[in-house]
Amino acid sequence: MARYEEIAQDLRVLITSGEYPPGAALPLMRDLAEQYGVSDITMRRAYGLLTGEGLIESRGRSGTFVREHPDRLRLTVRTRQMERDELGYYSGPETQGWRPLQLPDGEQTQVVTLLVPADIADTLGVAPDTRLTVRRRLIGDPDVETHRQLADSWLAPWVAEELPLLSGRTGLGGMYDRLEEWGSQPLQWREEISARMPSPEEAAALVMPSTGVPLLRTLRITYFAEAGPERVAEVQDIRMSAAVFALGYPLPRGESARWPVEPATGDYYQDPPEA
Amino acid sequence: MARYEEIAQDLRVLITSGEYPPGAALPLMRDLAEQYGVSDITMRRAYGLLTGEGLIESRGRSGTFVREHPDRLRLTVRTRQMERDELGYYSGPETQGWRPLQLPDGEQTQVVTLLVPADIADTLGVAPDTRLTVRRRLIGDPDVETHRQLADSWLAPWVAEELPLLSGRTGLGGMYDRLEEWGSQPLQWREEISARMPSPEEAAALVMPSTGVPLLRTLRITYFAEAGPERVAEVQDIRMSAAVFALGYPLPRGESARWPVEPATGDYYQDPPEA
DNA sequence: CAGTGGTCTAGACCACAAC
DNA sequence: TTGTGGTCTAGACCACTGA
Numbered sequence A, B: 001m002a003r004y005e006e007i008a009q010d011l012r013v014l015i016t017s018g019e020y021p022p023g024a025a026l027p028l029m030r031d032l033a034e035q036y037g038v039s040d041i042t043m044r045r046a047y048g049l050l051t052g053e054g055l056i057e058s059r060g061r062s063g064t065f066v067r068e069h070p071d072r073l074r075l076t077v078r079t080r081q082m083e084r085d086e087l088g089y090y091s092g093p094e095t096q097g098w099r100p101l102q103l104p105d106g107e108q109t110q111v112v113t114l115l116v117p118a119d120i121a122d123t124l125g126v127a128p129d130t131r132l133t134v135r136r137r138l139i140g141d142p143d144v145e146t147h148r149q150l151a152d153s154w155l156a157p158w159v160a161e162e163l164p165l166l167s168g169r170t171g172l173g174g175m176y177d178r179l180e181e182w183g184s185q186p187l188q189w190r191e192e193i194s195a196r197m198p199s200p201e202e203a204a205a206l207v208m209p210s211t212g213v214p215l216l217r218t219l220r221i222t223y224f225a226e227a228g229p230e231r232v233a234e235v236q237d238i239r240m241s242a243a244v245f246a247l248g249y250p251l252p253r254g255e256s257a258r259w260p261v262e263p264a265t266g267d268y269y270q271d272p273p274e275a
Numbered sequence C: 001c002a003g004t005g006g007t008c009t010a011g012a013c014c015a016c017a018a019c
Numbered sequence D: 001t002t003g004t005g006g007t008c009t010a011g012a013c014c015a016c017t018g019a
Helices: A003-016 A029-036 A040-052 A079-084 A118-124 A157-162 A172-183 A200-205 B003-016 B029-036 B040-052 B079-084 B118-124 B157-162 B172-183 B200-205
Strands: A056-058 A064-066 A071-076 A099-101 A109-115 A131-140 A148-155 A188-196 A215-224 A231-241 A245-251 B056-058 B064-066 B071-076 B099-101 B109-115 B131-140 B148-155 B188-196 B215-224 B231-241 B245-251
Touching: A003 A029, A003 A040, A029 A040, A040 A056, A118 A215, A118 A231, A148 A157, A148 A200, A157 A231, A172 A215, A188 B215, A215 A245, A215 B188, B003 B029, B003 B040, B029 B040, B040 B056, B118 B215, B118 B231, B148 B157, B148 B200, B157 B231, B172 B215, B215 B245
Parallel strands: A071 A245, B071 B245
Antiparallel strands: A056 A064, A099 A131, A109 A131, A131 A148, A148 A231, A188 A215, A188 B245, A215 A231, A245 B188, B056 B064, B099 B131, B109 B131, B131 B148, B148 B231, B188 B215, B215 B231
């Protein structure tokens, strides 16, 4: 084990045992380096390791502290609201005050053409290197800056072709109604939850550290399945800080619904970074 | 922006634009350092940043590569099986071959007394610094070393007192039946999903990198609610690599079930690291 | 203005991978 | 054997925080 790993391990024990409780200040890097008889840089690596694990955080030039575990918002999906609403996010009493926020470019809704993330391409049934139009929104609590979610809506090409829905004043809520009329069958929804590290842009938009805290990601999939094989109409990609949110699902008693379980592909972020 | 961040950004663009596709080898650190006219260490930091984001990985001494996104297993819970089964994990056709694996100490089931993670203490209704007995298992596919889940079962103190269940040959499956008899009401289940970075021990047990890939975490909560306020009997803490697993939930049509939504507390790993 | 973390360099040695 | 990433050091300067 490398020296910096040993030191990190020492600190880990002190932190998880409660010696340094959440919020406590850690010793100065310089002091500890001297104590251990290692160089500045080696000590920094030890601290860096723990930062990457989400155990500690350095606050600018005022010290290094044990990370507090903030309360997490437990969110549940409400299907009925989803059917009416055009906002792609989790709702409930705790999200009453939520509204669209400004994206980095100053808009509330951004419509751009991007490379489709690998797992969404897979779900939509398009080639992995396809570019599609995506509708992006940032939604959250204007008063609590960390309570926000970034939501992308990807429409299947056949939907975009069949229905002139994206334009004008037809919200997504209206779209679901129209789709059901058009397909003469009810839509179904499912969600697939995963996690990965955020891109710098995502971290900035969601006001979360870009290291130590993962992104919790929900793919909300809208599809027809009643007649014949599954036909995916839309995939919403909802991203939020895993330090701030937890997602809840009731488990119905008895046999739960199932769907095809072919392996999904993973993804990593595909947003075009500003070069 | 620091020099190493600029360089990382350059590489990010090359990777997400497909210039360096998944699996491709990145230039040697030494070469790039020379090209950019920076020191070795600065270039290492740039690479380290991208590693922490999960974009690239270095394979020992054979080079640095763009991370492949492996197929993710999409898992669904089957409630019926859960009622019968004593194994705390997600099941379905793709987990047919799964069985208990050996924990680092060589056992299949480890029963130890540990500090309760903050969010589980909260759910169980015990003080944050309580120590409780936990039953730990590692379950997975013996043939695919990354297909594994680490599951801890925490019993509420009142359950441990009321029923002599932990000992002997009474599995958890049996426990649920007995609990329902005892309480003369059906048990209910819900799941709360979150993510955080793994501890080194968790990363080792789950055969995942300890950096760049988050841990996907499910709290499966067993409780009585029919008569009076909610009474939590057990919390299972199921952890898996977010690069390998995604969790799926069907959304029932209409009003979905709800439960109390007080903020949950966050957690970080509390396992006793070997000092 | 002192304290503290952030960045950067030049140079060195090691250990394992792949041939 | 060579290539490659991993680790470590001593020393320096910067920039923001907070008294």
